[in-house]
Amino acid sequence: xxxxxxxxxxxxxxxxxxxxxxxxxxxxxxxxxxxxxxxxxxxxxxxxxxxxxxxxxxxxxxxxxxxxxxxxxxxxxxxxxxxxxxxxxxxxxxxxxxxxxxxxxxxxxxxxxxxxxxxxxxxxxxxxxxxxxxxxxxxxxxxxxxxxxxxxxxxxxxxxxxxxxxxxxxxxxxxxxxxxxxxxxxxxxxxxxxxxxxxxxxxxxxxxxxxxxxxxxxxxxxxxxxxxxxxxxxxxxxxxxxxxxxxxxxxxxxxxxxxxxxxxxxxxxxxxxxxxxxxxxxxxxxxxxxxxxxxxxxxxxxxxxxxxxxxxxxxxxxxxxxxxxxxxxxxxxxxxxxxxxxxxxxxxxxxxxxxxxxxxxxxxxxxxxxxxxxxxxxxxxxxxx
Amino acid sequence: xxxxxxxxxxxxxxxxxxxxxxxxxxxxxxxxxxxxxxxxxxxxxxxxxxxxxxxxxxxxxxxxxxxxxxxxxxxxxxxxxxxxxxxxxxxxxxxxxxxxxxxxxxxxxxxxxxxxxxxxxxxxxxxxxxxxxxxxxxxxxxxxxxxxxxxxxxxxxxxxxxxxxxxxxxxxxxxxxxxxxxxxxxxxxxxxxxxxxxxxxxxxxxxxxxxxxxxxxxxxxxxxxxxxxxxxxxxxxxxxxxxxxxxxxxxxxxxxxxxxxxxxxxxxxxxxxxxxxxxxxxxxxxxxxxxxxxxxxxxxxxxxxxxxxxxxxxxxxxxxxxxxxxxxxxxxxxxxxxxxxxxxxxxxxxxxxxxxxxxxxxxxxxxxxxxxxxxxxxxxxxxxx
Numbered sequence: 001x002x003x004x005x006x007x008x009x010x011x012x013x014x015x016x017x018x019x020x021x022x023x024x025x026x027x028x029x030x031x032x033x034x035x036x037x038x039x040x041x042x043x044x045x046x047x048x049x050x051x052x053x054x055x056x057x058x059x060x061x062x063x064x065x066x067x068x069x070x071x072x073x074x075x076x077x078x079x080x081x082x083x084x085x086x087x088x089x090x091x092x093x094x095x096x097x098x099x100x101x102x103x104x105x106x107x108x109x110x111x112x113x114x115x116x117x118x119x120x121x122x123x124x125x126x127x128x129x130x131x132x133x134x135x136x137x138x139x140x141x142x143x144x145x146x147x148x149x150x151x152x153x154x155x156x157x158x159x160x161x162x163x164x165x166x167x168x169x170x171x172x173x174x175x176x177x178x179x180x181x182x183x184x185x186x187x188x189x190x191x192x193x194x195x196x197x198x199x200x201x202x203x204x205x206x207x208x209x210x211x212x213x214x215x216x217x218x219x220x221x222x223x224x225x226x227x228x229x230x231x232x233x234x235x236x237x238x239x240x241x242x243x244x245x246x247x248x249x250x251x252x253x254x255x256x257x258x259x260x261x262x263x264x265x266x267x268x269x270x271x272x273x274x275x276x277x278x279x280x281x282x283x284x285x286x287x288x289x290x291x292x293x294x295x296x297x298x299x300x301x302x303x304x305x306x307x308x309x310x311x312x313x314x315x316x317x318x319x320x321x322x323x324x325x326x327x328x329x330x331x332x333x334x335x336x337x338x339x340x341x342x343x344x345x346x347x348x349x350x351x352x353x354x355x356x357x358x359x360x361x362x363x364x365x366x367x368x369x370x371x372x373x374x375x376x377x378x379x380x381x382x383x384x385x
Numbered sequence: 386x387x388x389x390x391x392x393x394x395x396x397x398x399x400x401x402x403x404x405x406x407x408x409x410x411x412x413x414x415x416x417x418x419x420x421x422x423x424x425x426x427x428x429x430x431x432x433x434x435x436x437x438x439x440x441x442x443x444x445x446x447x448x449x450x451x452x453x454x455x456x457x458x459x460x461x462x463x464x465x466x467x468x469x470x471x472x473x474x475x476x477x478x479x480x481x482x483x484x485x486x487x488x489x490x491x492x493x494x495x496x497x498x499x500x501x502x503x504x505x506x507x508x509x510x511x512x513x514x515x516x517x518x519x520x521x522x523x524x525x526x527x528x529x530x531x532x533x534x535x536x537x538x539x540x541x542x543x544x545x546x547x548x549x550x551x552x553x554x555x556x557x558x559x560x561x562x563x564x565x566x567x568x569x570x571x572x573x574x575x576x577x578x579x580x581x582x583x584x585x586x587x588x589x590x591x592x593x594x595x596x597x598x599x600x601x602x603x604x605x606x607x608x609x610x611x612x613x614x615x616x617x618x619x620x621x622x623x624x625x626x627x628x629x630x631x632x633x634x635x636x637x638x639x640x641x642x643x644x645x646x647x648x649x650x651x652x653x654x655x656x657x658x659x660x661x662x663x664x665x666x667x668x669x670x671x672x673x674x675x676x677x678x679x680x681x682x683x684x685x686x687x688x689x690x691x692x693x694x695x696x697x698x699x700x701x702x703x704x705x706x707x708x709x710x711x712x713x714x715x716x717x718x719x720x721x722x723x724x725x726x727x728x729x730x731x732x733x734x735x736x737x738x739x740x741x742x743x744x745x746x747x748x749x750x751x752x753x754x755x756x757x758x759x760x761x762x763x764x765x766x767x768x769x770x
Contacts, residue, residue, distance in 0.1 A: 072615075203412075205642055
């Protein structure tokens with residue numbers, strides 16, 4: 001057992017030693033040649049993270065903030081007050097996204113998945129797009145961290161392209177980037193937002209996102225901005241300058257976090273691609289979930305394995321186990337895991353994150369240790385399978 | 386000379402070894418007991434940074450972002466569209482604050498200082514408040530980092546209290562907190578915003594601010610929020626929970642930056658007060674400016690020493706010296722200093738930051754070395770006094 005508790009929540013995750021070392025990079029001016037070079041490299045590699053090329057005229061944004069800021073960047077730049085928006089909801093984080101977008105548009109519809117633990121019903125969704133009003137934006141939470149449900153972005157975007165090609169496709173990939181497949185250019189996504197502290201493997205503090213050419217065009221057409229700090233019009237020339245190897249200033253970037261992101265992206269991109277990293281997460285997730293189900297007899301919240309996300313496992317407490325007792329016992333046994341967070345269900349399930357270095361990297365044995373600690377904790381609480 | 390260039394711009398500044406070490410704190414869950422204790426300590430100490438007690442019912446906010454986010458927090462929470470706002474401008478950053486507030490109110494007036502390098506004319510300001518319309522908000526940039534001009538917040542707030550006691554008093558203290566005096570409670574300030582990377586001595590990535598009871602009340606009365614991520618209504622219960630030693634979640638805090646802030650605040654608060662730290666900055670600043678003027682014969686941008694800020698020196702290039710040449714030479718001699726940034730003046734002056742550990746702390750000899758490098762660089766460029 002490690003000398004400190006290991007963090008196996010669905011973000012922040014455990015960070016590699018090299019990433020943590022980069023967090024201590026001594027001060028550099030944000031417009032110094034040394035930092036410009038690092039930020040340039042980060043922006044170029046961020047495109048690879050999302051599978052988007054410069055040729056597509058997409059625009060990455062790396063801004064001090066959290067995943068939540070990405071929702072405001074989306075709403076404040078890509079919506080007009082009369083726009084019709086459809087939010088596909090598979091849990092707490094989808095609902096919060098809807099709450100954010102309500103600030104920027106008066107017409108937010110929510111299509112919920114049929115039940116907690118299921119993904120969006122594609123037949124219901126298709127019917128809605130065929131018959132319902134036309135939408136200017138449709139949002140999908142790729143992995144809702146509250147339910148562990150994975151939506152099929154490829155299929156959903158195909159349906160949107162078929163019935164409502166003018167709708168901007170927005171993906172909340174906070175708990176999905178680098179551990180689920182997302183092909184920004186080839187699937188025709190318009191805005192993906194994520195954060196640093198999940199499978200990207202960098203301490204919290206960065207909002208990381210990418211917008212398509214048509215999304216940027218819509219943002220630039222807005223006559224009056226809704227936000228200063230989140231304004232794509234102000235950030236676009238800054239990001240372009242850094243990607244071109246020049247300095248520019250709007251608001252001071254988080255120099256040390258961007259250094260850490262630079263190191264982490266080098267760890268994530270194998271042969272210049274994120275696909276191997278995604279594959280390793282799928283293997284680790286399948287293995288962990290198999291053991292939860294087969295060895296411990298536990299029940300996953302996602303109703304089937306094809307809708308279960310790979311960055312975390314969301315699991316019902318077995319009968320007779322009080323949630324807070326299990327979390328306390330796990331802490332005593334060396335691991336921080338997370339409680340539930342969705343409405344009436346929140347005391348019925350727990351969440352274990354398995355992303356990054358301690359799940360698929362040099363320290364992947366720690367995920368096995370986490371499983372053993374879970375087994376031990378349950379047995380200490382009198383659970384028998 | 387140090388093995389790397391030292392950063393003597395007006396932020397980010399050089400950081401202490403202990404602060405940088407805290408940036409590498411291994412992962413902790415944002416709601417773990419370990420992190421809650423640290424965030425609680427940070428919030429309690431942040432009150433001391435601003436000279437504000439719990440009894441005043443003020444509310445500190447520490448949010449992932451930059452100083453710029455503080456402007457949006459101010460505008461989106463404390464303004465209604467018809468509010469009259471008066472922005473006192475002493476440079477680029479005051480003007481940018483006005484540009485931000487224009488998003489949230491349609492009535493932004495700007496009172497500029499009489500000329501570049503002067504502070505707000507208090508007689509002109511007083512007349513304006515006596516005769517002009519009534520304002521719901523008046524903003525002051527304590528130190529405008531573009532001009533190095535210091536405004537007298539104590540005098541300005543007294544004038545506001547006398548003629549327009551209902552106006553919210555907002556202070557942009559980004560380059561002033563911890564190196565200039567600010568008594569939040571006793572001067573009756575309503576909102577102060579700052580950032581981590583200046584005299585607070587923590588890498589960039591945190592927006593740090595504090596709101597008065599009446600500011601919070603106005604924010605809570607707003608029917609429709611203008612922002613999700615910057616919403617005081619959503620953040621207030623979170624900050625209160627952490628200050629009370631409980632965890633709460635709205636958006637993931639920047640765990641490592643908050644650890645670094647905890648260490649830095651311990652370095653800044655001597656006998657539980659920020660005043661000694663402020664005093665040391667005044668001594669270091671006076672000494673540095675004396676040498677610039679007396680030894681090198683240079684001219685400061687601030688028109689008199691009583692309006693010159695203490696966290697940086699803003700200096701005209703002497704005749705015959707090309708700005709970019711001096712900055713390049715300084716880099717060769719081991720120091721990053723900053724160019725000008727204000728309108729037509731920007732190529733006429735340079736800026737040297739002198740805050741934190743390398744100016745007043747254990748490494749304060751580095752500020753002397755910076756001065757020597759400046760002397761050398763000027764002489765290498767043929768300047769003779």
